[in-house]
Amino acid sequence: MICTKCGSLMDQTDKNSFSGRVIREYLCRKCGHTDCEDDGVALWQVLHDAREQDEAESAARPATNPPPTQHQAHPPVQPSPRSLWQRLTGVFRNRTD
Numbered sequence: 001m002i003c004t005k006c007g008s009l010m011d012q013t014d015k016n017s018f019s020g021r022v023i024r025e026y027l028c029r030k031c032g033h034t035d036c037e038d039d040g041v042a043l044w045q046v047l048h049d050a051r052e053q054d055e056a057e058s059a060a061r062p063a064t065n066p067p068p069t070q071h072q073a074h075p076p077v078q079p080s081p082r083s084l085w086q087r088l089t090g091v092f093r094n095r096t097d
């Protein structure tokens with residue numbers, strides 16, 4: 001950043017994003033002029049806003065029409081590793097017999 005008072009190159013002295021925007025602070029070593037540059041919205045602020053918007057949209061949905069939920073009374077039965085192993089070894093035994 002160039003000093004607006006004397007035209008010298010300024011040194012960046014600080015960078016903070018506590019306000020939700022990334023602010024870079026500069027100091028001119030030549031004349032002592034300080035300035036700051038708005039570097040845009042901080043990343044965490046973008047994520048925060050997106051999350052708030054999601055919550056607002058979900059709250060705006062009519063509560064009388066909830067999304068359909070499918071409950072599986074009987075989850076698919078997975079073969080246990082032991083029975084699978086017995087089946088594999090059984091095939092192997094059948095081939096050798």
Ligand SMILES: [Zn+2]
Binds near residue numbers: 003004006008030032
């Ligand atoms: Zn200066």
